[in-house]
Amino acid sequence: MPETRPPIDLQGISLADLGRLVAERKLPPVDRWNPTHCGDSGMRIARDGTWFHDGRPIERVAMVRLFATILRREPDGSHVLVTPVEKLTIAVDGTAFRAVEMTSEGEGRDRTIGLALDSGDALIVGPDHPLTVVPSPTGPSPRVVVRHGLEAELTRPVYYELAELALAEGAHPPGIWSCGIFFPLGDEQ
Structure with a gap:
């Protein structure tokens, strides 16, 4: 059975459209x-x-x-x-997927974050796809829940982009809002 679903591209797409595309998959x-x-x-x-x-x-x-x-x-x-x-x-070896690109709309508590995965799928960070930072053998590992117990590790550029937004908003501890939920970006050790 050939794979016929094209990868989701975040370029030029609103998060409302992204949510629709994800729901239709x-x-x-x-x-x-x-x-x-x-x-x-x-x-x-x-x-x-x-x-x-x-x-x-x-x-x-x-x-x-x-x-x-x-x-x-x-x-x-x-x-x-x-x-x-x-x-x-x-x-x-680590996580099943990697979050390779992000998009964000809104600010502070009203922010919504979308992530593209290396599998061609995408998700919106929120209650069904929480963001965590867990200890790993190579240091803190920022991750998002994907589905069926699977996780995606955020690539370094995506994590830095999130950290930059978090630092600009000045939350203590540093973290980011998406879909009305605050996600701390520090190591949970």
Whole structure:
């Protein structure tokens, strides 16, 4: 089954239109599929977002986007690729996705933030997609919840853009508002 959904582009799009596009995207109901575990997929998502199969990078971007739609995180923290008839483990070095671009409308409590992911999807930071900063082996890791237990780590430029907005608004502790919720940007250690 070929992946036919084009990636969402944040350029020149309002957050209202982004919300509509996100709502219209139909993803497989992986949260409702519970087949027997079949083994290991031989796949890995590297910390930088590169997908590998049997140690070789997957170069077809559409194939990676397709696999991303059937990815979920299990309650034990492991990641799996799941279809109605099989479930295969996939290794994930950090987070499954990266937030690679952001857009913002409004100021302070009235701000809304949209993020584009390296999977071609997008989201709006808020109650369904909270932003956190968690400790990691490489230092504080700013992350946003995507879906089905999956997270996206914010790339450095996106995090700096958020931090710049937070510092300009002078909140203490430094943080950012989106959809009426305040998200601290400091390490929660």
